[in-house]
Amino acid sequence: MSATHVAAAQGGGQMPGAPGESLKAFRSPGRGPWKGASEEEWNNWRWHLQHRVTTLAQLERLLPSLSAEERAGTQLAGSKLSLAITPYFFNLIDPDDERCPIRLQVIPRLEETIVAPRETTDPCHEEAHSPVPGLVHRYPDRVLMLVTDRCAAYCRYCTRSRLVSNASGYGFHPDVDRQLDYIARNPQVRDVLLSGGDPLLLSDHRLETLLGRLRAIPHVELLRIGTRIPIFLPQRITPELCAMLRRYHPLFLSLHSNHPRELTIEVREALGRLADAGIPMGNQTVLLRDVNDSAEIMKAHLQKLLLCRVRPYYLYQCDLIAGSAHLRTSVRRGLEIMETLQGHTSGYALPTYAIDVPGGGGKVPVSPEYILSRDKNRVVLRNYEGSVFEYPEAMDGPPPVKAPPPA
Numbered sequence: 332m333s334a335t336h337v338a339a340a341q342g343g344g345q346m347p348g349a350p351g352e353s354l355k356a357f358r359s360p361g362r363g364p365w366k367g368a369s370e371e372e373w374n375n376w377r378w379h380l381q382h383r384v385t386t387l388a389q390l391e392r393l394l395p396s397l398s399a400e401e402r403a404g405t406q407l408a409g410s411k412l413s414l415a416i417t418p419y420f421f422n423l424i425d426p427d428d429e430r431c432p433i434r435l436q437v438i439p440r441l442e443e444t445i446v447a448p449r450e451t452t453d454p455c456h457e458e459a460h461s462p463v464p465g466l467v468h469r470y471p472d473r474v475l476m477l478v479t480d481r482c483a484a485y486c487r488y489c490t491r492s493r494l495v496s497n498a499s500g501y502g503f504h505p506d507v508d509r510q511l512d513y514i515a516r517n518p519q520v521r522d523v524l525l526s527g528g529d530p531l532l533l534s535d536h537r538l539e540t541l542l543g544r545l546r547a548i549p550h551v552e553l554l555r556i557g558t559r560i561p562i563f564l565p566q567r568i569t570p571e572l573c574a575m576l577r578r579y580h581p582l583f584l585s586l587h588s589n590h591p592r593e594l595t596i597e598v599r600e601a602l603g604r605l606a607d608a609g610i611p612m613g614n615q616t617v618l619l620r621d622v623n624d625s626a627e628i629m630k631a632h633l634q635k636l637l638l639c640r641v642r643p644y645y646l647y648q649c650d651l652i653a654g655s656a657h658l659r660t661s662v663r664r665g666l667e668i669m670e671t672l673q674g675h676t677s678g679y680a681l682p683t684y685a686i687d688v689p690g691g692g693g694k695v696p697v698s699p700e701y702i703l704s705r706d707k708n709r710v711v712l713r714n715y716e717g718s719v720f721e722y723p724e725a726m727d728g729p730p731p732v733k734a735p736p737p738a
Contacts, residue, residue: 354631355638359596360422364393368418376567380483380532384416390438393421398429404439411654413496414439416484420563423592432590432622435658437484443654449689452493454651456691463513465505469693473522476510477503478541482529483563488617488655490687495528511544518550524585526557531567535575542579554579557615559587565601573608586614586641589623591632599639606640613644616682618668624660626671633672633680643682648697651689662686662697670699674715 362368365382372378384390387405391397397405408414416437424438425431460469467475480494480503489495494503505527514520523545530538545551560567576582584605588594605612614636616623623629633643646669649659669684685694703711703719710722 354591354628355635357594357596357599357635357638360419363418363422365418365422374566376564376569379417379419379564379566382418383484384418384421385414387414390414394424394426394438396426396429400441401429401438403441404443407441407444408439411443412439412485412487412489412492414485415482415496417564419566419597420484423595430621432619432628433592435619435622436486436488436589439487440657442657443487445656446653447651447656450651450653450655451689452653454689455490455687456689457491459691463506463509465503465507466510466513468513468517468520469691472519473524474514474520475524475526476505476507477527478505478507478525478530479528479532480505481527481532483532483560483567486559488619488649488652488658490650490652491527492652492654507541511548514545514551515548521550522553522555523551524555524557529558529560530556531558531560531572535572539575539578542576542582546579552581554582555585556582557585557587561586561598561601561605562588562593565595565597568601568604570604573604573610576605576610577608580609582610584610584612585644586612587616588614588632588636588641589616589619591628591635594632594635594639602639602641612641614641614682615645615647616643617647617649618660618665618684619649619658620660622658624664624668626668629668630672630676630680633682634676637677637680643680645694646682646684648684648686650687666697666699670715673699 362373365373368378368382384393387402390405391402405414420433420437423433425434428434457467457469457475460467462468465477467477469475477491477494480497480501482495485492485496494501497503514523525541530541533541542554545554586602588598602612616629616632618624623632629646636643646665648662648665649655665684669681672681683696684698685696687694701712701714703713705711705724707724709724711719712722713719
């Protein structure tokens with residue numbers, strides 16, 4: 332049964348994809364083919380992990396419209412990046428649209444086997460910046476800790492597909508003791524980002540143990556968790572998890588959402604629990620062809636994030652990961668979208684458009700040109716409407732005229 336039919340049967344109205352939909356409306360995907368699950372089972376995040384879609388046979392049964400490209404891609408996925416989709420997230424897929432923006436993100440395609448020029452398995456050169464296995468130290472004051480190779484579902488454009496799911500035989504096994512020892516011995520490290528894989532797949536106990544050990548290092552000021560769990564598996568965001576996380580402030584959460592359809596009633600409630608626990612949240616969106624490469628979709632998505640109390644943080648150009656060319660847009664298109672957004676939505680809704688440059692150079696922000704010229708006397712600018720303005724340039728150093736002495 333399609334998600335649309337389930338919503339109608341439950342009185343949920345139109346689902347995303349239906350004519351006349353509002354991109355910013357919050358809806359529930361329903362239970363779809365898993366309608367036999369009990370209330371307790373459906374709200375249990377471990378049940379969703381146990382019932383993920385992981386095989387071609389399951390896909391063919393649940394998605395009769397599977398295309399030849401999807402079928403071939405799924406057959407080959409086990410050698411590159413495993414297939415896994417939670418029941419909850421699967422129900423967001425439009426079964427009648429091969430170019431469905433949810434479907435494109437999680438169902439393998441034959442195009443993944445094509446490696447375009449300059450694509451690599453480690454486009455950001457993380458390995459070259461790893462002083463100990465699983466820890467990336469690219470920027471002076473912060474490090475990335477890879478704490479697991481597992482995710483609730485696998486994005487087909489994943490930058491770490493070489494190690495995530497271990498389908499390629501990478502054999503990633505994080506050595507947390509060595510990672511923590513490195514951080515403790517490097518006092519310039521003030522900011523630690525936990526990622527992987529997805530750290531929120533760890534049990535509450537394991538995650539709290541890790542956070543506690545990090546908090547015991549005096550020079551570690553800021554903890555961050557990079558996660559897609561609230562999107563793939565909102566059931567994981569339990570009151571118990573939120574109560575535990577709030578004990579380790581300042582702690583930030585870096586969310587990953589790409590399309591307004593992903594922001595459902597369940598996701599809004601899960602993010603609300605995190606926000607109520609005092610956890611600031613920023614979202615990192617990846618610009619993807621046929622997923623979010625339109626100004627209308629991007630604007631709705633960014634504004635909908637704010638409604639969920641999440642600040643749009645980065646809009647990333649898709650990394651040059653091997654087999655991702657079919658999902659990558661041009662930088663020109665990204666700049667066009669950013670220029671369209673400027674002046675037409677609140678500043679809080681504007682992310683930084685950035686490229687994680689090949690070769691390990693880190694994130695470089697890119698933006699449309701608003702400064703037309705600049706000299707020692709003035710700056711000439713254009714605004715979002717194309718109108719031109721001048722701003723007088725201030726002199727550096729002490730003011731040219733001293734203030735008169737007090738009377």
